[in-house]
Amino acid sequence: MMEATCVGYMDSPMGVIRMEASDTAIRRVDLVEKKGESRENEIIRKCRTELEDYFRGERKTFDIPLAPEGTAWQERVWKILETIPYGTTTSYGMVAAKAGNPKASRAAGGAIHNNPILILIPCHRVIGKNGSLTGFGSGLDNKRYLLELESGAGR
Incomplete structure (x- = not known):
């Protein structure tokens, strides 16, 4: 069974960041032109918090689980x-x-x-x-x- 994909957005000093996650890990983080429809879960909310901390200079490592897909x-x-x-x-x-x-x-x-x-x-x-x-x-x-x-x- 495939996990549902959740999406969230945040404003950053670089522009709008789009975060995509499964129920267990971040799959994608990228810059987009504008915010779209959000369907957030706990992973998205944790990712946003960690990125906000990073941009404030308060975080040097990330604890959020990652699941990039590639070769x-x-x-x-x-x-x-x-x-x-x-x-x-x-x-x-x-x-x-x-x-x-x-x-x-x-x-x-x-x-x-x-x-x-x-x-x-x-x-x-x-x-x-x-x-x-x-x-x-x-x-x-x-x-x-x-x-x-x-x-x-x-x-």
């Missing part, structure tokens, strides 16, 4: 992203190496680009090996904002 490679890369500490960055090549294939930085970048759970799976913490802010599905301004927030400069 085995994507899910391996997303798990690695979850280990990047708050306030730090790493390169696509380092993510690829940790995923078991140091030559697969482009493939790691593809998996990172397809990350369905914005912020909670911190793809914004991956930058170019030369330190440049590269690729972010929600825009480089938002990537810069999140990195500045985590460095303390965004407060």
Whole structure:
């Protein structure tokens, strides 16, 4: 039996965030143009609270259960992203190496680009090996904002 999908929205410094969850975990967090119809559950409410705390600079890790759906490679890369500490960055090549294939930085970048759970799976913490802010599905301004927030400069 498939679990019901619940959806909630919140305003954030980046714009409107849409959260999608099953009865047990967050499946998707992304930016949208405008709020739609909500059907919230406890997971959505907990996610909103954790994100609000994060944006206030009061939360560095998330406790909400996550259930992103992707290929085995994507899910391996997303798990690695979850280990990047708050306030730090790493390169696509380092993510690829940790995923078991140091030559697969482009493939790691593809998996990172397809990350369905914005912020909670911190793809914004991956930058170019030369330190440049590269690729972010929600825009480089938002990537810069999140990195500045985590460095303390965004407060």
